[in-house]
Amino acid sequence: MMMQNKVAVAVMGALLLAAGLMPASAGAQTAANQTYPTKPIRLIVAFPPGGSTDIIARLVAQKLGEKLGQQVIVDNRGGAGGTLGTEIAAKAAPDGHTLTMGTTSTHVIAPAAYAKVNYDPVKDFEPITLVASTPYLLVLHPGVKANNLKEFVALAKSQPGKLNYASAGTGSTTQLAMEMLNRAAGMDIVHIPYNGNGPAGAAALGGQVQALFGSMPAVLPHAQAGRLRAIAVGTSKRSPAMPNVPTVAESGYPGFEVSLWLGFFAPKGTPKPVLTRLQTELTAIANSPDMGAQFEKNGASSLTNTPAQMTALMKTELDKYGKVIKAAGIVLK
């Protein structure tokens, strides 16, 4: 019995101590009406630290913090293909002090491919602006006897079900890009899922698979060194990094476009002035030559737009990828 009393006293003591610390931080509370931002901003990144989304988020977060005069703290909430963190962001207080870095994965592919996702990419968020995009590059192992997309399609058609392609995982953009091409060209290349971009790249380099529609940062160095043969880019325009490589669209499949975009979102209901302020700052940051150079090093390039354009983009892509996902029978549970 003595014990319990002592515990109770100690709990009380701890609570008192906590109470003692309150006034210092309570001051910040009353300042909520003053100009935004009144306290550090939490930027939710729905992926673990170290990935390309995280690196880009951290680069932008640092600059955004300087511009707003408040620290922007990156809060990694990885898990379940980015849906866990995005859900947390959707449900956060809409006061502009919680933002999230959304991508094609969290705001288009996951909602389309998962059997159940607890947020609506369009209805639960206020889009602010895109900051960057990453292209995809179709590469072949040098041993494959095809020098361009046309020859590759002919080769694949001559031996249906014999060739393999690697992807960064089931339901990843790298799979969807190849599935779209499979369908558009009437090929039957077998999907071999790997656990991430790195292992998928290694599989293509080692000739374990013949093809990979890889994300630019992962495959570009190998393509430049000639260890992988780049035959097409997935974007609508040629990439400045590889100007000699044609787009898929100009190689005979007009309208084909696959890339990964990264942008900022706030929870639905965030005040308009806050959103406008963030859009101005973020657009300026993303378009600065300094940041452009940093993005370039990570295989991405600056890309900004408006909230309305972002919503339109999401709706188009939800429709486009939704069809591929359904046709390929991808369901993530």
Place this chain on the structure above:
Amino acid sequence: MEELLPNLALGFQTAVSLQNLMYCFIGVFVGTLVGVLPGIGPLAAIAMLLPATFNLPPVGALIMLAGIYYGTQYGGSTTAILVNLPGESASVVTCIDGFQMAKNGRAGPALAIAAIGSFFAGTVGTILIALAGPPLAEMALKFGAPEYFSLMTMGLIASAVLASGSMMKAIAMIFLGLLFGIVGTDVNSGMSRFTFGMSGLADGLSFVVVAMGLFGFGEILQNLEKGQEVSSRDLLKTKIDHLYPTWNDLKLSAGPIMRGTAIGAFFGTLPGAGPTISAFSAYAMEKKVAKDPSIFGKGAIQGVAGPESANNAAAQCAFIPTLTLGIPGSGTMALMLGALTIQGIAPGPQVMTQRPELFWGLIASMWIGNAMLVILNLPLIGLWVKLLTVPYRILFPSIMVFMAIGVYSVNNLDLDIYMTVFFGFMGYIFAKLKCEPAPLILAFVLGPLMEENLRRALLISRGDPTVFFTRPISAVFLGLTILLLVVMILPAIRKKREVVYQEPDAV
């Protein structure tokens, strides 16, 4: 080969300056401090400290990162030895004998030998990268799905050697570890398995959760049960007699350090579970070559020296595929790759020719990082050992707090904390039933890779299982596996009677 010396000279010219040595010192120091925090392994530490290096000049930033990398790695081993908390999967093996040494009052020698072994292994690793990086990386590319599967199978069978008690229970624990490893999203089908509908489990159980639970939490429960004498005084069974290894300790460790280094250098070049597989292969090797294998699990210095050297050699050689091919073998390496690109080095086949000063500067800074680690940590040993004399009634609530914050910081997910409690209770129950957790945790790490590669191999071969025998590298590994099984089972059958009599005393 003949260019090695001028190249290394160029590297040291770039790397050695008072300023850079300062960066290195800061990196190692901060890395060690952060590394001893449970749950915050090299991956998390580098991610958190990365932004601090953005504004440094490239070489300074790389040197600091190398310092952080080695510092956190060594910090993980420190907690494994002192309080039975492995910082990452490779230091699980260090827990087995390292923590027993600490309990016997020999934490000092254990920490020192870990530092010395790591330095030796790091030096060899650095030379190896400089000498044979590109051809080694080519070899790693030859590893396809069948090779990985066979390698993992061999590793798992070898891990049964970690147990000092019943072989059958050890094998059952391996299977249990494989099952825990399955929790999460299946790479091949995208289906969630064993998640009980919790989205927090979709990416699987995190290593930190399982290790903190089984080792940290479970150990504290066991100690508290022993009651008054442990709970109010300290962990030590005996007085601390030596702070540094004796001549005899060094003599005993020389062989394990060299063998461990060789094993680590071999496995480290393969992208994947290099450090883990090499650490316990080294342990298994030491237990096999020892004159008296029964000392393992009770505080054998060889059981610390071998795995620690292997672990560090592998960590060093993990840079080979990362630097020369741009293929990161682990999350930590992916992060280092990111850091390199931010500093303007695009790792890949051209890096050596395009930016030789940066490439060789990095190699030199790795070695400087390793050297700095020893210089910094040998004097710190006294301090760490003092930590053990803190009364246990103060030590264990502090460990609980650091563990809770560490586990939570990985994903900021409350479920991780609840799962740690589950594994803490499991660890306690395992201890009661004399089931040793080390084989389980290694199977937990390797299991997902094994299944993934098995299914991938069969997918690529269109269902033909003979690929495992017709591909030469894979066939060699499977042959070795069978050999291992025979070597293990024969004495086990012969010794069966002995084991039964020994069991009441077994720790």
Place this chain on the structure above:
Amino acid sequence: MNIKGQEDFWAGVMFIGFGALAIYLSLDYPFGTGARMGPGYFPTWLGIIMALLGVAIMISGLRVEGPKVQKFAFKAMLLLGAGFIFFGWAIDHVGFVIATATLVVLAAAAGRDFRYKEVIIMAIVLLIGTWALFIKGLELPFPLFWWR
């Protein structure tokens, strides 16, 4: 039935339990074939082998003499478990300070020797230390209190 080696017997029972659970849960996942394995293939086989190993270990517990299973420290399990679970819930709801302070107190209460002055001092020292280290130093995004 006479259980000679309790440790082996109960370990066997535990393994059988986990094996059976794995087999049961795997029924929901497509099994596939040896050549084209479904997500259920690998775990089902693991479960079967595990359960068989469990049976063998349990039988050895029935046949071979061994030590008894010692009593569990239920109080320590309860207090440490409660401290952790409260921490997990509290850190995102009422903040870092209360979560940590409560964990220190509950953990300390699990020991035999509870000196409340010492515990309060320890709570304060740990709070300041971890705050400086994790929140200031490593910039972990933990709210200090419920108002963030």
